[in-house]
Amino acid sequence: MIATTEPAAAKPESAPSIAEILAGIAPLDALLLRISREARVLPALTPANAASERARLVEQVGKGEAPVPRWELARRRIEPAFWRAIDEARALARDRLPPALRATYFARLDELEVDLAMIECVGDPVRVRPLAARRFGTGMREVVLEDAQPVRVSTVARGLLERIAPSEEARVVEPETLAQMLRDAARAAGLDLEVRIDARLVAGAATGDRAVFIAARRFGRTESRRLVAHEILGHAVAASNATKQPLRIFEVGTAGSFADQEGLAICLEEQAGALDPHRMRVLAARVIATDRLHSGASFGETARFLFKQHGFSAESAVLITERAHRGGGVARDAGYLYGYLRVRVALKNGDACLDRLRVGRIGIDDLPAFDDACREGLAHPPTFTPTLADVMPAAIDEAAE
Structure with missing residues (x-):
């Protein structure tokens, strides 16, 4: 009798560990960071003569004229390696990401591709404006308000300008004073941040990964409180939490996170009592200026329209x-x-909360993907969760002096 033996059953492969999954994603995240650093358009969009040219433009508008800007813009070319890097990143995303995260990475890579294209078009209105409309939207975009009815953002903007009377507070807070307020607030929040004064800045302030930049001008008292809430409790906390996440997508930002993170920061302004009528008029006027740009109106x-028709200085x-x-x-x-408008409704309806939106640079639509990543051990709750009470009292007292 011939003895027979059954072949040994193959051992089932064990599921990869979290460390192994992250090691597989690491090359993709490295590419994502590299592309996003190149795609930061702000340095390319700051004219070398920004301060002097702005002074000339303000003087002419104050006289009722319609001046033509003479900005000196540096042109940049995106090296072919970055376009190849986007294709390589897409291939890695297909092969190495858990299914729940693939759409999140693909959507952000699409945005970064548009950002790179815009950088190459800087100074060319015919080419850059369609890309900007595609990337950042216009007043034609609809948002669902608290009554569950969709409305165009431009309709809301026009209504705000019609209802709210012009008013601007006196600027009495020196930039050095505001800078110290921001440093104190960051320290109270547990954040390690630099604060720098930048004469070229168009906005009152801007937050990077580990620094906050403020304009070289005086600020109003309410404006100062607003910037503490907006830049520290909003952007700086989200940026600091992002660095603690295992995946770099939450540091680079998910698709659509630009608008939602700005919305979050403005909601924090409102909670701090610093979202005054002038600020609402400015937010509305930005929509109007964007739509006028896309309809062909000159600078x-x-x-002059905002100055004469809507009472702005x-x-x-x-x-x-x-x-x-x-x-x-x-x-943008x-x-x-x-x-x-979008974040305010989400907070009121319970679809999001402040700390969930500060886990990193994340948009509302990607919160479910973040939750999936948490369940798989690829993300975790926020490290920093400061409240208004933690940082605002000292800031308010400082601004009032």
Whole structure:
């Protein structure tokens, strides 16, 4: 009798560990960081003569004129290696990501591709403006309000400008004072941040990965409180939490996170009692300036329109218009009011909360993907969760002096 033996059953392969999954994703995340650093368009959009040219434009608008900007813009070319890197990143995303995260990475890579294209088009309105509309939206975009009815952001903006009377507070807070307020607030929040004064800045302030930049001008008292809430409790906390996440997508930002993170920061302004009528009018005017840009209005026409028809000071009219026209028309600013309306409703309905939106640079639509990543051990709750009470009292006292 011939003895027979059954072949040994193959041992089932064990599921990869979290460390193994992250090691597989690491090359993709490295590419994502590399592409996003190249795609930061702000340095390319800041004219070398920003301060002197702005002063000239303000003077002319104040006289009722429609000036033509003479910005000196540096042109940049994106090296072919970055376009190849996007294709390589897409291939890695298909092969190495858990299914729940693939769409999140693909959507962000699509945005970064548009960002790179815009950088190459800086100074060319014909090419850059369609890309900006595609990337950042316009006032034609609809948002669902608290009554569950969709409405165009431009309709909301026009209504705000019609209902709210012009008013601007006196600027009495020196930039050095505001800088110290921001440092104190960051320290109270447990954040390690630099604060720098930048004469070229169009906005009142801007937050990077580990630094906050403020304009070289005086600020109002309410404006100062607003910037503490917006930049520290909003952007800086989200950026600091992002660095603690295992996946770099939450540091680079998910698709659509620009508008939602700005909306979150404005909601924090509101909670701090610093979302005053002038600020609401500015948010509305940014939408109007964006839509006028895309409809063909010149810089001078829009600045004069805001000055004469809507009661903005010459300086405010120029700053609002400059934000829309910078780089030939990289108009991002319709996203502020859109994001605020969208996040405000999400917070009220319980679809999001402040700390969930501060886990990193994340948009509302990607919160379910973040939850999936948490369940798989690829993300975790926020490290930093400061409240208004933690940082605002000292800031308010400082601003009032």
